[in-house]
Amino acid sequence: xxxxxxxxxxxxxxxxxxxxxxxxxxxxxxxxxxxxxxxxxxxxxxxxxxxxxxxxxxxxxxxxxxxxxxxxxxxxxxxxxxxxxxxxxxxxxxxxxxxxxxxxxxxxx
Amino acid sequence: xxxxxxxxxxxxxxxxxxxxxxxxxxxxxxxxxxxxxxxxxxxxxxxxxxxxxxxxxxxxxxxxxxxxxxxxxxxxxxxxxxxxxxxxxxxxxxxxxxxxxxxxxxxxxxxxxxxx
Numbered sequence: 680x681x682x683x684x685x686x687x688x689x690x691x692x693x694x695x696x697x698x699x700x701x702x703x704x705x706x707x708x709x710x711x712x713x714x715x716x717x718x719x720x721x722x723x724x725x726x727x728x729x730x731x732x733x734x735x736x737x738x739x740x741x742x743x744x745x746x747x748x749x750x751x752x753x754x755x756x757x758x759x760x761x762x763x764x765x766x767x768x769x770x771x772x773x774x775x776x777x778x779x780x781x782x783x784x785x786x787x788x
Numbered sequence: 789x790x791x792x793x794x795x796x797x798x799x800x801x802x803x804x805x806x807x808x809x810x811x812x813x814x815x816x817x818x819x820x821x822x823x824x825x826x827x828x829x830x831x832x833x834x835x836x837x838x839x840x841x842x843x844x845x846x847x848x849x850x851x852x853x854x855x856x857x858x859x860x861x862x863x864x865x866x867x868x869x870x871x872x873x874x875x876x877x878x879x880x881x882x883x884x885x886x887x888x889x890x891x892x893x894x895x896x897x898x899x900x901x902x903x904x
Contacts, residue, residue, distance in 0.1 A: 713893070722792075722881045722895035723832070766831070774820060774885050776893055778832040 683767045683779040690785045691757045699752040699782050701767030706747050711770040714741065714752045716763040717781070723766065726752065762786045791815060792884045794896035801872055802904055808868045809899045811882030817862035818884035822893070823855070826879040838865040872903040 684702040691697040703712065711730050715723040727734055727741045729750075734741040740753040754761055766781040791814040801807050811821055819840045824832040836857050837845040844857035854876075856868040865884075869876050883895045 715895075717832075720879070720898065720900070722794075722883075722898045725892045725894070728892070770893075774893070775822065775834060775837060776883070777834055778824075780831050 683769060685765070685767055685779060685782045687780065688783045688785065690787060691754075692787050693759060694756050697754040697757045697761070697784065699754075699765050699767075699784065700749065701751070702749045703767070703769055704748045706769055707771075709772065712741065712743060712747075712750050713768045713770055713776065714739070714765060715768065716761075716765045718763050724763075726765070728770070757784075757786045759786050759788060792818075792882065792894045792896040794880075794882055794899050796899060797897060798900040798902075800902045800904065803873050804871055806868055806870045807872055807901060808866055809880055809882075809901075811865045811867070811884070811896055813863045813884040813886075813894070816884075816886045818865075818886065819862060820885045821859060821865040822883045822885075823857060823865075823867050824881045824883070826881060826898075832881060835867075869901065872901070874903045877901055877903045 682705055711728055713728040714726040716726055717723045727736055727739050729741045729743055742751045764781040764783050766778050768776045793812045793814055795810045821838040823835045826832045834847050835850045838857045838859040840859045840862050846852045859865040879898050879900050881898045883893050885893055
């Protein structure tokens, strides 16, 4: 399995930025870093992914460390709808996605 | 964006019966689909990789005779839980790889199985 390590839980105040960290020290040169989030009783939802360079989309930004052994998902302004479990996943050559424990994000109004 | 649909979204069955869950990619062709199971308050566990036109590849510890996977077309994969028992009660989620897209893996809404 491609191993990632995330904090079990984090809290953020509404409308403030949130930085969700992920460690993936065993990443190989061809592994993509993907982030998904999951609401209760729903399937995961794609957030963002990247390989080496930082990435931005309408949902979030992904900052990837220069050595690629860690990354940070950035939600620029947390809303109550962003409360979910966030998973950082490495995609390997067979395209299998192995999920770690994820970070449960609580957004405080 | 691409959509993956699962059916049924929930099912209750008696112990010993078999249950089939369908996973469809609605607007793209998926040569590869994946099946996961998720117990309450736990992460998703990859069960198997479903390849169109060939046998599924099962993860270690997953019984292939218990969880039958068929990927007969480029838009449909099915998971059959055979002779279901209460310990098979779980949330089953499929996903499909859109090769023509931006490198995203799309997930279905999940199917909750309760075995009495």
